[in-house]
Amino acid sequence: MSRRRPGPEGEPPVEGEVVTPRPSASLLLLRGGDATLEVLLVRRTPKARFMGGFWVFPGGAVEPGDRAAADDDDGAHRAAAVRELAEEAAVEGVDPASLVGFSRWVTPATSGIRFDTRFYLGEAPDGAQPRVDGEECVDVGWFAPGAALDAFDRGDLPLVLPTLKHFEAIHEFGSAAALMAASRGRDLEPIRPQVIDGRIVLPGEPGYVD
Numbered sequence: 001m002s003r004r005r006p007g008p009e010g011e012p013p014v015e016g017e018v019v020t021p022r023p024s025a026s027l028l029l030l031r032g033g034d035a036t037l038e039v040l041l042v043r044r045t046p047k048a049r050f051m052g053g054f055w056v057f058p059g060g061a062v063e064p065g066d067r068a069a070a071d072d073d074d075g076a077h078r079a080a081a082v083r084e085l086a087e088e089a090a091v092e093g094v095d096p097a098s099l100v101g102f103s104r105w106v107t108p109a110t111s112g113i114r115f116d117t118r119f120y121l122g123e124a125p126d127g128a129q130p131r132v133d134g135e136e137c138v139d140v141g142w143f144a145p146g147a148a149l150d151a152f153d154r155g156d157l158p159l160v161l162p163t164l165k166h167f168e169a170i171h172e173f174g175s176a177a178a179l180m181a182a183s184r185g186r187d188l189e190p191i192r193p194q195v196i197d198g199r200i201v202l203p204g205e206p207g208y209v210d
Helices: 064-068 073-089 145-154 161-170 176-183
Strands: 022-031 038-044 059-061 100-106 115-123 137-143 194-196 199-201
Touching: 022 073, 022 176, 038 073, 038 145, 038 161, 059 073, 059 115, 064 073, 073 115, 073 137, 100 161, 100 176, 115 161, 115 176, 137 145, 145 161
Parallel strands: 022 115
Antiparallel strands: 022 038, 022 059, 038 137, 100 115, 194 199
């Protein structure tokens, strides 16, 4: 099935300037165990400068405190993912060491706001009840990947490209446990989308410049 592709998010850089991407982390929080698969999304306030109004996985930039609490770079990213989950969705109790690395995306060089984001998978604690502050994030929900893709196709669920591609990558898994098990040891080689003639092009697609 062919899906419409989200356009480039963020702002263009000042002419002649290439913005260095900020290290960041995002967490696909899963629930369903051996039975089903649902993923947590939060909706950013429409007032946000970056990805305003979109539904995204909780996440954000790696902060000095994350590095102070970790032994290495991966540990700092894991700490950031867990901290952002608590800040944006009020879910605590996730052990950073339990997360499974899934992917890494770098915002196109043509964007004025750039992130080098590591995406992790993690299982929701029993009884987790996500909630948002109503300011940075204005809504929250659990989505089965197939249902999220259908809602996106109808125009009911605004998603940025990395979120869309992650749902496409996981929608065939029947349970959270199966997805976690199959994802251990994945290659985290950075995915670097490019903006060509106003559209996003991924590695391997026509027009992509190696």
